[in-house]
Every structure is written in structure tokens, then in C-alpha cells.
Amino acid sequence: MRMQRWQQEARQLPVTVKPFFGETVLSLTRRLSEAxxxxxxxxxxxxxxxxxxxxGLHIFDRDAKPNQLALERLATMSGIPVTRLNIVLPGIHEARDLRLPTDYPALRWFRPWPPSQPACRQCALRYQAPGLLARQFDSTMMCHRHQRWIRWQQVDVSSDPAVSDAHRRYLRLMSSKRADRQWLHxxxxxxxxIVQTxxxxxxxxxxxAERWQDRIRRLRLAWHDHPVICFPxxxxxxxxITDLDIRRELALVPDWKLPAFFATVAQKTGANKAELSxxxxxxxxxxxxxxHRFSADRHxxxxxxxxxxxxxxxxxxxFK
Ligand SMILES: [Zn+2]
Structure with missing residues (x-):
């Protein structure tokens, strides 16, 4: 029987590539092959x-988890030390329930969350790697270094500081210690x-409507339904709605105090108070x-x- 490639001795490839933080195993190995x-x-x-x-092509939405022997072969071929691969490739540490053989080099596929996506185009250019696929932690939506929205269609957001400000607040919110991530998501x-309505x-x-129209103009968006428009x-x-003190207040106040709550939300978001209520x-x-959930507490x-x-x-x- 013909020997498989992984059964042959691993050798360092003539050209190496710089790994990108958060990159998928699939993306790094493809770049190495192409280089x-x-x-x-x-x-x-x-x-x-x-x-x-x-x-098949469906593997592009997957990541691969290598066992130790496969990881060592990857390190040899790429010239990138195992310690570095361990830092930059999140796939190595995930899907803990995947059963991997231990006596021969092997990889197993899994569907990652957050899913992999094309990296910021400017970052990819710096790495001379168009088509670079990376995993972003906490479902990151933009690259702050290049002021670039990277979800769905990439957009240069440098002309609207409200977007990067909101993204910083979003990351802070999602890593908040007061609540668990699943609940926050x-x-x-x-x-x-709610904002979609x-x-x-x-x-x-x-x-x-005026604010969003202004943002569409400022970002020169061709897609008028792009998620960046109403992101802030x-x-x-x-x-x-994740502020536990506000949730408590909202659960306990008598009905006649509700208009004050709607007024606060309207003032913060720019929505119309009458419509909110x-x-x-x-x-x-x-x-x-x-x-309704907390009516007994209110009573x-x-x-x-x-x-x-x-x-x-x-x-x-x-009141979570
Ligand atoms: Zn970037």
C-alpha cells in the first residue's frame, strides 16, 4: 500500500510564513502550501x-485540532516552534471532547465558535496573505489598528469615531465580570x-433615521442594511438591558414611573420615547x-x- 504523506518523514519547507494571531490551522497550512x-x-x-x-469544500468553515505528533510535524515543516503555534492557533486548545489518536500524527475537524472569518484586509496585506482566515475572540467586529469593520462586508470606519468607540464598549461589555458570557451574548x-425593529x-x-443616513453617507456604504449602521x-x-441595577429598578418600579425609564432609553439611544412606550x-x-417575570417581587x-x-x-x- 502506498505510504501516506503524513507517514513520510517531515522536512522543513523552503519558504516559511508568519503566523497570524487567532489564525485557523487550515488557513496557516494553506498559506504554507501556497508559499x-x-x-x-x-x-x-x-x-x-x-x-x-x-x-470537500465544506472544510473552509471548520478548524482542525492536531494531536501532539501532528503539531510537531507542523512545527518542523513550517519552521515555527511548537510553543509559538500553541499561542497563535486557537484550534489546538479547543474541542476538548474530540478524540484524537495518540500513537500516530492526526488531526480532527470541528466547527469553531466564534466562526472563522477573513481577517482585516489591511492586516492580511501586512502578512502578504490575502484570504487569511482567523478566529476572533469574543466575536470581535472590527480591527482597531486599521479602523476596519471586519464582519460581513469589510468597511473602513475611520471617518466615524462613534463606531470604534461603540466597539470598545462592546468588548468591555462582553468581558464583563458581573455576568456570564452566554447570558451577555x-x-x-x-x-x-429590538434595534432591527x-x-x-x-x-x-x-x-x-437621520443619524443612520448620515453614517451611511460618511462611511460611503453601498449596503444600506450593513450591520455597522446601527451598531453604536x-x-x-x-x-x-444588561445593567443589573437598571433591570432591578425596571422590575420593581410602579407603572406610573415607567415613562421616566422610556425617556432615559430614548435619550441614550436616540429612539423616539413615545414609540418605545x-x-x-x-x-x-x-x-x-x-x-411580568418579577411581578411577585414588585408586589x-x-x-x-x-x-x-x-x-x-x-x-x-x-433580576438577570
Ligand atoms: Zn487590521
Missing amino acids: NGLPETAVLRAAGEWGPGGT GQFKVASE WVIGKRWHPDL ETVTLAET YNQRYFRQWVDKHR ECLVRRLAKSNTPPPESGH
């Missing part, structure tokens, strides 16, 4: 046995869905649902207040 004039999967095939599910999704009904939110407002809303609208429905608070009791209301963490 050496080899078919694009040659280095990957030489690194180790692939196992099932490693053929879920809440950010809720905020995105404002986008669809923007004639009811004239200030926002989405982050502001996400900050509000209209009970057929999505945001109002979210507010009502939140208050108890009221009873305590009437009885002039000093018992404090539940901690803010209760």
Missing part, C-alpha cells in the same frame, strides 16, 4: 491523518433584534415581559413599603 508552490491542502495532508469529514442578540420602523424614529445604538441598548412595539413587549416591595418595613429588595443579580 511553497504546493496544492493548497498539501501541508495539512502531510501534518497528519485527517479522519472522517475532511474532504443572548442579551446582545435581544438588543440587536427600529431600523424597519425608522420613520417613527426620525432622529435615528445596539451597543448602547445592550448596555442598558407604545405597547404594540417590540421594546415595550420586552419591558412588559421583564416586569412584595410595595407591601413592604406600605408596612414601612426595612427589609431590602432582592440583590440586583436576581
